[in-house]
Amino acid sequence: MDRGISVARRTIIGTGIAALAGGALLPGLGLAGALRGTGDMGVVVERATGSVLIVDQSERAAIGRVEGLGDLSHASVVFSPDERFAYVFGRDGGLTKVDILTQGIAGRVMQAGNSIGGAISDDGTLVAVSNYEPGGVRVFDAATLEMVADIPAEWAGGLSKTIGLVDAPGRRFVFTLWDAGETWIADFSGGNTPEITKIAGIGDHPYDALITADGRHYIAGLFGEDGLTALDLWQSAPVPRRILAGYGRGEEKLPVYKMPHLEGWALAGDRFVLPAVGHHEVLWVDARSLEEVGRTAVHGQPVFAVARPDGRQVWVNFAHPLNDTVQVLDTLSGEVLKTLKPGPAVLHMEFTPRGNEVWVSVRDAGRIDVYDTHSFAKLAEIPAQSPSGIFFTARAHRTGL
Amino acid sequence: MDRGISVARRTIIGTGIAALAGGALLPGLGLAGALRGTGDMGVVVERATGSVLIVDQSERAAIGRVEGLGDLSHASVVFSPDERFAYVFGRDGGLTKVDILTQGIAGRVMQAGNSIGGAISDDGTLVAVSNYEPGGVRVFDAATLEMVADIPAEWAGGLSKTIGLVDAPGRRFVFTLWDAGETWIADFSGGNTPEITKIAGIGDHPYDALITADGRHYIAGLFGEDGLTALDLWQSAPVPRRILAGYGRGEEKLPVYKMPHLEGWALAGDRFVLPAVGHHEVLWVDARSLEEVGRTAVHGQPVFAVARPDGRQVWVNFAHPLNDTVQVLDTLSGEVLKTLKPGPAVLHMEFTPRGNEVWVSVRDAGRIDVYDTHSFAKLAEIPAQSPSGIFFTARAHRTGL
Numbered sequence: 001m002d003r004g005i006s007v008a009r010r011t012i013i014g015t016g017i018a019a020l021a022g023g024a025l026l027p028g029l030g031l032a033g034a035l036r037g038t039g040d041m042g043v044v045v046e047r048a049t050g051s052v053l054i055v056d057q058s059e060r061a062a063i064g065r066v067e068g069l070g071d072l073s074h075a076s077v078v079f080s081p082d083e084r085f086a087y088v089f090g091r092d093g094g095l096t097k098v099d100i101l102t103q104g105i106a107g108r109v110m111q112a113g114n115s116i117g118g119a120i121s122d123d124g125t126l127v128a129v130s131n132y133e134p135g136g137v138r139v140f141d142a143a144t145l146e147m148v149a150d151i152p153a154e155w156a157g158g159l160s161k162t163i164g165l166v167d168a169p170g171r172r173f174v175f176t177l178w179d180a181g182e183t184w185i186a187d188f189s190g191g192n193t194p195e196i197t198k199i200a201g202i203g204d205h206p207y208d209a210l211i212t213a214d215g216r217h218y219i220a221g222l223f224g225e226d227g228l229t230a231l232d233l234w235q236s237a238p239v240p241r242r243i244l245a246g247y248g249r250g251e252e253k254l255p256v257y258k259m260p261h262l263e264g265w266a267l268a269g270d271r272f273v274l275p276a277v278g279h280h281e282v283l284w285v286d287a288r289s290l291e292e293v294g295r296t297a298v299h300g301q302p303v304f305a306v307a308r309p310d311g312r313q314v315w316v317n318f319a320h321p322l323n324d325t326v327q328v329l330d331t332l333s334g335e336v337l338k339t340l341k342p343g344p345a346v347l348h349m350e351f352t353p354r355g356n357e358v359w360v361s362v363r364d365a366g367r368i369d370v371y372d373t374h375s376f377a378k379l380a381e382i383p384a385q386s387p388s389g390i391f392f393t394a395r396a397h398r399t400g401l
Numbered sequence: 402m403d404r405g406i407s408v409a410r411r412t413i414i415g416t417g418i419a420a421l422a423g424g425a426l427l428p429g430l431g432l433a434g435a436l437r438g439t440g441d442m443g444v445v446v447e448r449a450t451g452s453v454l455i456v457d458q459s460e461r462a463a464i465g466r467v468e469g470l471g472d473l474s475h476a477s478v479v480f481s482p483d484e485r486f487a488y489v490f491g492r493d494g495g496l497t498k499v500d501i502l503t504q505g506i507a508g509r510v511m512q513a514g515n516s517i518g519g520a521i522s523d524d525g526t527l528v529a530v531s532n533y534e535p536g537g538v539r540v541f542d543a544a545t546l547e548m549v550a551d552i553p554a555e556w557a558g559g560l561s562k563t564i565g566l567v568d569a570p571g572r573r574f575v576f577t578l579w580d581a582g583e584t585w586i587a588d589f590s591g592g593n594t595p596e597i598t599k600i601a602g603i604g605d606h607p608y609d610a611l612i613t614a615d616g617r618h619y620i621a622g623l624f625g626e627d628g629l630t631a632l633d634l635w636q637s638a639p640v641p642r643r644i645l646a647g648y649g650r651g652e653e654k655l656p657v658y659k660m661p662h663l664e665g666w667a668l669a670g671d672r673f674v675l676p677a678v679g680h681h682e683v684l685w686v687d688a689r690s691l692e693e694v695g696r697t698a699v700h701g702q703p704v705f706a707v708a709r710p711d712g713r714q715v716w717v718n719f720a721h722p723l724n725d726t727v728q729v730l731d732t733l734s735g736e737v738l739k740t741l742k743p744g745p746a747v748l749h750m751e752f753t754p755r756g757n758e759v760w761v762s763v764r765d766a767g768r769i770d771v772y773d774t775h776s777f778a779k780l781a782e783i784p785a786q787s788p789s790g791i792f793f794t795a796r797a798h799r800t801g802l
Binding site: 033035036037038039040041057058079080081082083084085101102122123124169170171189214215216234269270287288308309310311312331332352353354355356357374375393394396397398399 | 434436437438439440441442458459480481482483484485486502503523524525570571572590615616617635670671688689709710711712713732733753754755756757758775776794795797798799800
C-alpha cells in the first residue's frame with residue numbers, strides 16, 4: 001500500500017542525531033511570529049522524533065522546530081492556500097495543523113487508529129485523511145479540524161483499507177479501496193455531504209495511486225497483478241483502462257526492495273517518467289497515449305523519479321541498499337547526466353518552485369543538502385534529525401500533491 | 402508591441418470611481434503589518450490613479466491600497482519568491498517594489514523613460530525591465546533595486562525598442578528587439594555580468610512574445626508579417642522556426658481593434674489556445690507540433706484566452722466594442738460552454754492558483770467580480786478604481802509570468 005509495503009524492510013537507524021540539539025544550528029530560531037512572506041517556506045519531517053523542521057528556502061536554513069506530532073512514519077503534508085498552515089498526516093491517525101509563522105500547533109486531532117496520506121480541497125476548506133483502521137476517508141474543516149464527513153469504505157468484505165487519496169478540481173477527493181479494487185470519487189461541490197461515485201474493476205489490490213498535475217488522469221498501481229489502471233476524470237463517467245501491461249513485479253518475482261512511489265509522475269516534456277518495479281530502470285511513458293516509449297538504466301531500484309519543475313531534468317533516488325545515490329537524467333536524451341553521492345539513506349527530494357535548487361534529505365547523515373540544479377554545486381548543508389519528507393509551501397497551489 | 406499597439410485606440414473612461422473612496426469599501430484596510438500567510442494575496446492595478454489594490458483571495462476582498470506608483474498604463478507585476486514583494490513595472494519607466502504585508506513602498510526607481518514589461522530571475526535575485534527609451538533591458542538587484550546590468554539593444558539602426566521580456570530557467574532573461582528582429586538571451590548564471598546570445602532572423606517587427614510555462618518554447622508574434630516565430634530553448638543553439646503561417650492580419654487587412662496578448666498560451670490538455678488576430682476566433686494548436694488543429698468561433702476579437710490551471714476550461718475576453726463579455730470554452734469539445742456579461746470593459750482575468758475561482762476586472766464598472774469556475778455563480782463584487790491587471794502572488798512560483 002501507499003508507502004507501506006516494503007518487501008525487504010528498511011533498517012531504521014536512530015543514530016547521528018546527538019549533534020543537532022541547540023539553537024546554534026537553527027540560525028533563525030526565535031524568529032517565530034516575525035512578519036514575513038510564506039511563499040519560500042516549508043517543513044521537513046523528522047520521523048524518529050515526531051517533529052517537523054520549519055525551513056526557509058531563501059536562507060537555505062532551518063528556522064524552527066515543532067514537536068509533539070506523534071508517529072510520523074510515512075508522514076505527508078499539505079498546505080493551506082495562504083501557505084501559512086501545514087497539515088501533517090501521521091501514521092498513527094494523528095492530524096496536526098502546524099502554524100509555520102508562529103511555529104506552533106494550531107490544532108490536532110487523533111482521527112483514526114492507522115492512516116496513510118491526506119489531501120486538501122481545491123478551495124482550501126476541507127482536509128481529508130485516508131485510513132486503514134477503520135477503513136475509509138474522513139473529512140475535516142480545514143479551519144477548526146472538526147469532522148464534517150465520514151466515508152466508511154464499505155464493500156462485501158466489510159471495511160476496506162483506503163489508499164491513493166488525492167484532491168481533484170471541483171472540491172472533490174478521489175481514493176481507492178485496497179481490498180475491494182474500487183475507486184471512489186467524493187464530490188463536495190454541493191456542500192459537506194458528498195456525492196459518492198464508485199468505480200469498480202480497478203484491479204487486484206491497488207497499493208498506491210496518483211493524479212496527474214492537471215487533475216485529469218488518476219492512475220493506480222496494482223500489487224496483485226502487473227499493469228496499472230487509469231481513469232480519465234475529464235469524462236462524465238470514467239471507465240477503468242489498463243495501461244502499461246508490463247509494469248509490475250512480473251512473472252520472475254524479482255526481489256522488490258520497495259514498491260516505488262506513484263505520488264505524481266514526473267512530466268518531462270511530453271513524457272511521464274516513472275520508476276520501474278524491481279528493476280534498475282526508469283520508464284518513459286508518452287503523456288498522451290500512456291504507452292511506454294523507452295527505458296533508462298539507472299543505479300538501483302528507483303523510489304522517486306521527480307522532474308524538475310520545468311521538465312528539463314529528472315532526479316531519481318533509490319531503494320536500500322543503494323540509497324546513498326541520486327542520479328539526474330537528461331529529458332531530451334533520456335541519458336544519465338550526473339550521479340551524485342549525497343550520503344546514507346537519501347529519502348526524498350524537493351525542488352524549489354521554479355526548479356533552480358533541490359533539497360535532498362540524507363536521513364542517516366542527519367542532514368539536508370541543497371544543490372544548484374544547473375551547476376550541481378552543493379550550496380548548503382542543513383542539520384536535521386533523521387529527515388525524511390521535505391514539503392515546500394508552493395504545494396498549496398498545486399493539484400494532487 | 403507588447404500591449405502597446407492598438408490599431409483602433411481604446412477609449413479610456415475615467416468615470417464610475419466616485420463611490421470607491423473610504424475605508425468602508427476596503428474591509429481589511431488597517432490590517433497592514435498583520436501576521437499572515439501571503440500565498441493567497443495579490444495586487445490589482447488601478448491605472449487611472451497610479452495605485453494598486455492589495456487583495457485577499459480567501460476573503461474575496463481588497464484589504465488595502467498603495468498609491469504613488471506613477472503611470473500604470475499597461476503595467477505588469479512580478480513577485481518575490483517569498484510572495485511578499487510585488488515589483489510593479491510602470492509605463493513611465495518606474496519600477497516600484499511594493500510590500501504587500503506592510504502595504505507600503507519598499508523601493509522605487511525611475512529606471513528609464515518609457516518601458517514595457519519586466520521579469521524576475523528564477524532565483525528571485527534579479528529583476529529585469531524592458532525599455533523602449535532608451536532601447537534595451539536593465540537589470541536590478543531585487544533586494545535593493547540597484548542596477549547590476551545595463552544591456553543596450555544595439556543594432557545597425559542604433560538602439561532598438563525591446564519587447565517580450567521573460568525569465569527562463571537558469572538565471573536567464575530572454576527578450577526581443579522590435580527594430581532588429583533579433584531575440585537575445587542574457588545568461589546570468591555566471592554572475593551579474595551576463596553572457597549574451599543573439600539570435601537573428603526572428604521576423605519583421607516582433608511586437609510581443611511569450612515563453613511556455615515549462616520554459617522551453619519562446620514564441621514571438623510579428624507585426625510586419627503573418628506567422629509566428631518559435632525558439633526551442635532546450636537546444637544548445639536555438640534556431641528560429643516559423644510556425645502558424647496563417648496567423649496574423651492576413652492579406653485582407655481586416656480591422657484589428659487590438660493585437661492580442663501573447664503573454665502565455667493557455668495549455669489546455671495537449672493543445673495550446675491562442676487568440677486569432679482580427680477574427681472572432683480562437684485557435685487550437687497542437688502542443689507538440691505547434692500546428693493549428695482547430696478553431697472556435699467566439700463573441701468578438703479575443704484579447705486574452707486563458708486556461709483554467711487544470712486546463713479543463715479556457716476563458717476568453719474581447720476587444721472594444723464587444724468587451725463587456727467573457728466566454729468559457731470546453732477544452733474537450735472546443736465549444737462555448739458559457740457566455741457571461743460581467744459589464745463594461747472586461748480587461749483581465751486571473752484564476753486562483755488551483756482554478757476553483759476566477760477574478761475578472763470590469764474597468765468601467767469600477768469593480769472586480771469573482772466567479773466560481775464550476776457553477777459560474779458570481780461569488781463577490783469588489784470595488785476598485787478602474788481596475789485593469791490582476792496579479793496573484795502564486796505567479797512567484799511560475800516561469801514566464
